[in-house]
Amino acid sequence: MFVSAPARPLARDLDPAALAALSALAERTRPVAASRTRLLPVLPALAGLLPDGGLRRGTTLAVGRPGDDGGLSLALGLVAAASASGSWCALVGHPGLGAVAAADLGVDLGRLALLPRPGAAWAEATAAVLDGFDLVILCPPFAPRQSMARRLVARARERRSVLIVVPGRAGWPEPPDLQLRVDGAAWEGVDAGRGHLRRRQLTVTVAGRRAAARPVRQQLWLPAPDGTAVAAVGPPDPAA
Amino acid sequence: MDRLLVVRCPELLEEDEGGAVLRAFAEVIAAVEAYCPWVTPVRAGICSLPARGPARYFGGEGTLAELVQEAAEQVTPAEVGVADGLFAAVLAARRSLIVPAGGTPAFLAPLPVAVLGMDDLTALLDRLGIRTLGDFAVLPDPHVLGRLGADGAHAHRVAGGRSGEPAGLRQPRVTRLLAGEAAEEAPVVAEPGFWGGVSDADARAARCLAAAQELLGPDGVVTVRLQGGRSPAEQARFVTWTPGEAPRGAVPGAVRTGTGATGAPWPGRIPAPAPAVVHPEPVRADLAGTRGEPVRVSSRGLLTATPDRLSVEGGPWEPLSGWAGPWPSDERWWSRSRRRSARLQAVTVRGAHLLLAERGRWWVEATYG
Numbered sequence: 251m252f253v254s255a256p257a258r259p260l261a262r263d264l265d266p267a268a269l270a271a272l273s274a275l276a277e278r279t280r281p282v283a284a285s286r287t288r289l290l291p292v293l294p295a296l297a298g299l300l301p302d303g304g305l306r307r308g309t310t311l312a313v314g315r316p317g318d319d320g321g322l323s324l325a326l327g328l329v330a331a332a333s334a335s336g337s338w339c340a341l342v343g344h345p346g347l348g349a350v351a352a353a354d355l356g357v358d359l360g361r362l363a364l365l366p367r368p369g370a371a372w373a374e375a376t377a378a379v380l381d382g383f384d385l386v387i388l389c390p391p392f393a394p395r396q397s398m399a400r401r402l403v404a405r406a407r408e409r410r411s412v413l414i415v416v417p418g419r420a421g422w423p424e425p426p427d428l429q430l431r432v433d434g435a436a437w438e439g440v441d442a443g444r445g446h447l448r449r450r451q452l453t454v455t456v457a458g459r460r461a462a463a464r465p466v467r468q469q470l471w472l473p474a475p476d477g478t479a480v481a482a483v484g485p486p487d488p489a490a
Numbered sequence: 491m492d493r494l495l496v497v498r499c500p501e502l503l504e505e506d507e508g509g510a511v512l513r514a515f516a517e518v519i520a521a522v523e524a525y526c527p528w529v530t531p532v533r534a535g536i537c538s539l540p541a542r543g544p545a546r547y548f549g550g551e552g553t554l555a556e557l558v559q560e561a562a563e564q565v566t567p568a569e570v571g572v573a574d575g576l577f578a579a580v581l582a583a584r585r586s587l588i589v590p591a592g593g594t595p596a597f598l599a600p601l602p603v604a605v606l607g608m609d610d611l612t613a614l615l616d617r618l619g620i621r622t623l624g625d626f627a628v629l630p631d632p633h634v635l636g637r638l639g640a641d642g643a644h645a646h647r648v649a650g651g652r653s654g655e656p657a658g659l660r661q662p663r664v665t666r667l668l669a670g671e672a673a674e675e676a677p678v679v680a681e682p683g684f685w686g687g688v689s690d691a692d693a694r695a696a697r698c699l700a701a702a703q704e705l706l707g708p709d710g711v712v713t714v715r716l717q718g719g720r721s722p723a724e725q726a727r728f729v730t731w732t733p734g735e736a737p738r739g740a741v742p743g744a745v746r747t748g749t750g751a752t753g754a755p756w757p758g759r760i761p762a763p764a765p766a767v768v769h770p771e772p773v774r775a776d777l778a779g780t781r782g783e784p785v786r787v788s789s790r791g792l793l794t795a796t797p798d799r800l801s802v803e804g805g806p807w808e809p810l811s812g813w814a815g816p817w818p819s820d821e822r823w824w825s826r827s828r829r830r831s832a833r834l835q836a837v838t839v840r841g842a843h844l845l846l847a848e849r850g851r852w853w854v855e856a857t858y859g
Binding site: 320321322323326336337338340344345346347348349350351352353354359361362363364365366367368369371374375378379381382383384435437439440441442443444445446447448449450473474475476477 | 491492691692694695697698699701702705706710711712713714715716722725726728731760761762763764765766767768769770793796812813814815835837841842856858859
């Protein structure tokens with residue numbers, strides 16, 4: 251038996267009091283908690299780069315292109331806030347992590363596991379850590395086959411982890427949910443023999459699917475003078 | 491697997507009570523460091539260094555091996571070998587051999603199973619009629635895992651030249667002693683939240699790491715913590731992860747070194763921010779002035795020419811858009827084998843590097859990647 255739904259009154263037909271009550275109700279019943287647990291936090295400086303303002307669980311991001319300056323820093327910056335708030339993070343395939351830089355960005359080294367030289371077993375090892383880690387940064391040591399890449403993307407989705415690929419020279423054959431590209435990197439602080447490296451301005455372009463279909467470009471200081479990430483607004487700091 | 495050069499000093503393999511053996515070994519390490527600043531003590535009387543970068547400098551692995559042996563023998567008799575992975579390189583040193591790249595499985599095959607240093611395994615394999623590493627290596631993986639467990643499976647990969655080292659080859663205590671630190675194991679404090687089943691996420695992470703370690707071998711999973719030090723490499727200590735152990739990085743009050751907020755002064759430390767990549771192996775660099783002349787650091791810590799261009803690993807020259815330094819550092823001033831070095835920051839269009847000059851040679855120590 252069918253019951254036809256009553257015609258829904260249009261908002262403009264309601265009196266203002268009813269409208270206010272309705273919107274208050276809508277505010278209260280919005281699934282805030284659910285959407286929050288779907289997102290892992292990122293540093294405020296990086297929130298503007300991501301369409302949801304955080305890292306959406308189950309997605310794959312690719313950071314940098316072959317030869318990009320700043321790819322690893324950006325990946326570490328992306329995981330820093332979640333790591334600091336208790337998420338476990340694994341770095342697979344990078345034998346030369348600068349631990350001080352990671353800690354200064356905010357990564358909790360107590361919840362960071364390194365699989366520096368996974369060799370031929372890199373894909374299996376990545377799949378193993380995706381099972382129980384919120385965040386996995388993968389620097390593939392060899393060019394991945396498409397089937398391999400696809401399996402890892404599926405594993406991340408299934409386990410609700412975030413897979414951040416830094417393709418380096420090996421490349422990554424599977425289109426990611428979000429692609430972060432470093433379009434420019436400029437260091438400040440050194441002259442001919444004077445000063446010291448103070449900070450680097452990175453120009454990052456983000457493109458992706460769905461909500462992120464329109465590319466976003468943003469400038470940030472990564473690292474800032476204290477090793478953190480800071481959004482760059484306005485003209486460069488005259489003190490530099 | 492890493493191409494490693496191993497120095498083995500037969501007279502320094504057993505520690506003595508007075509510490510004379512380790513002091514002599516420290517002198518050997520200092521002598522070898524003249525050729526490469528990346529020397530790692532493995533255990534008493536045995537140290538290793540990555541062979542690839544230095545071999546390029548000195549015209550091949552053979553020449554490098556000769557130079558290193560000569561340097562070490564100024565202190566004590568020494569044997570030198572080169573192979574893929576630490577285990578094969580130690581065995582190669584015992585025989586003064588350079589095993590060609592890729593030749594490690596063939597080199598290991600005729601050696602007796604006992605060289606793995608696992609007595610129970612040796613006895614068991616002997617009963618099965620398996621006497622050499624080659625015989626062991628050809629057994630199918632699933633059988634080995636089923637019959638011999640995870641330790642046996644890892645030894646099996648080592649025997650076949652597929653993994654670098656068996657568990658127990660390194661003596662971390664010796665490394666710590668040589669680094670001038672207390673030899674006692676720091677007591678592992680049970681920290682709330684770790685491994686105790688307090689947090690599901692922690693327990694799940696531990697299970698994943700155990701699975702990854704089974705796949706990659708005991709040295710496959712590593713944790714890191716910060717410590718005091720001058721160079722980016724000295725400021726981090728990497729520790730093999732052990733199931734059931736709290737990651738060391740979580741030690742309360744661990745030094746935060748890059749921010750300049752730490753108490754201990756380290757003269758010669760490069761100011762923050764810290765580089766994101768610290769090269770685990772030496773990367774050769776050449777630095778030239780405007781007329782192409784090599785730039786060196788004088789004994790007074792000054793550059794002999796204005797740096798103008800940089801070449802990394804023998805690659806094309808890249809013009810410098812900026813540079814800073816040198817920061818001289820006179821490391822190990824407390825020991826007889828003091829070494830002078832200096833650091834320089836160099837920026838090219840492809841990125842910024844931290845260069846290290848030692849005894850007239852430049853290395854890329856870290857990259858601000």
